[in-house]
Amino acid sequence: MTLTGILPLYKPKGVTSHDCVMMARRWLRTKKVGHTGTLDPEVTGVLVLCTGRATKVAEELTGWDKTYEAVVALGKSTTTEDAEGEVVEENQEALQRIREQDIDEALQTFTGLIEQVPPMYSAVKVNGRRLYEYARAGETVERPKRSVTIQNMERLTPVSEDENGKYFRIRLTCSKGTFVRTVAVDIGRYLGVPAHMAQLERTASGPFTTADCVTTEDMDQTEKPGQRLLPVTDALQHLPAVALNETTAKQIGHGAVLDKATLNTDQDKVLLTYKGEAMAVYATHPKQQSRLKPAIMIDPELPGRA
Template structure:
């Protein structure tokens, strides 16, 4: 009988493969039903795609909330219906040899750093009234979408080559880099669309840790598997007294109120979630509420 797999594999997703395709391939290859990804990458995009396996599927929602990083390339001069080069051109500048100075481009790109409002693109998996926007778009139906507040933490390494711009961006979950490129083009007054996208980070996982999907099978999985504890290293930890009482209560799945330990633990910045230890043993995630700290996920 094969050993149960629990942990995270960071896949370097290839182009022309959906996130669902990656999950389906690994489900078959690793012979497991408990598997899921932590944030969709468009088929044309490449890079960091964390895949949770076994008990690690319990922490998908926590990983989804983290900062994402991308290396992006965009083209000025035209806009498309999908906001990337795989769509149909909808708007184009009259003069294909238009000039725009690099200083203006850099200034506009950097102006998007901070909180921004994004209107989700029609060609996206977002659902409105139960229907996927992309399905409506393919039928020629355009519906009104409300702008959503997103955060661009930083944009750096901006390179401008005539009508092409490259940059690295770190952003909050749910940010559409295609839409960012589209909006940059509109602000510059010359239209724009994304031409390449590579995810370089899905915190805490960086591209250096990503593995090509072809290298993952049952024999090699242990080499690349990240433990649940390591995957949650971005959370602050709380260590409870190493007593039999707390070991047993947590092992039995009892929801424990930890309010009496607040003062001695001194919670920093009143975070919402914490890693919980009894002595040196990692048990899971606790939630900080008005009534104290309660076990949220027993891992």
């Protein structure tokens, strides 16, 4: 039987998100594994995977806020906005006038609703092509601005300095679609110096943190992977939950549309559970605002197995 659940994985540096999915498939002995948002190969941290029936909720989870810790490097900018690119500008002299209070002021400036221009080396599509395809072909294209939200951002370390520039570590929590390397570049631009992101770790994705993660070493050492899976309900904590009795659960199993009053809720989207397990996500009917219809059928056969 295919295992169902949520697997927060700590992605190591140097592997792709797809590589991690393949590792999980081998470990869990199933092809039914998907992720809730990729990490670049050089980025480490929390990569949340879904397996079995939990793959049905993967799209629901992609909108999570995420928390990162990044090292911002002042003094050099690169083609890719991170340490992997070629240096395109360098200015060490301007660094001498920058104080820690200037940096903290910059962090506050980029907190809240901001606009970003996505990096040329990114998977954002413009006119049907990904930006990195234009970049690799040596072509330029106008990149549309996008609005993102940085809930909070703080400096974690004193500013250090060597012959290559000044460095400091920040922590930020941000909305889906935020490019942290662009945040680093924009901080430098505010300070009047070239900058790039030297290092990045995702420390939380939605409710899951590094403390919840399985590592690739765990995969090598754990013989019963099912014991490391978390229940689907853990990933859907952002939704109000409604516990069903057996009669209503059987109706849900057949895809019934129900009155909100029947479920004793006035919410637009709810998680329906039966005996503590996730059964379905229901959302307001587009033509009948007082009723809820199926949005995601996670486990419609649950009442029959219970």
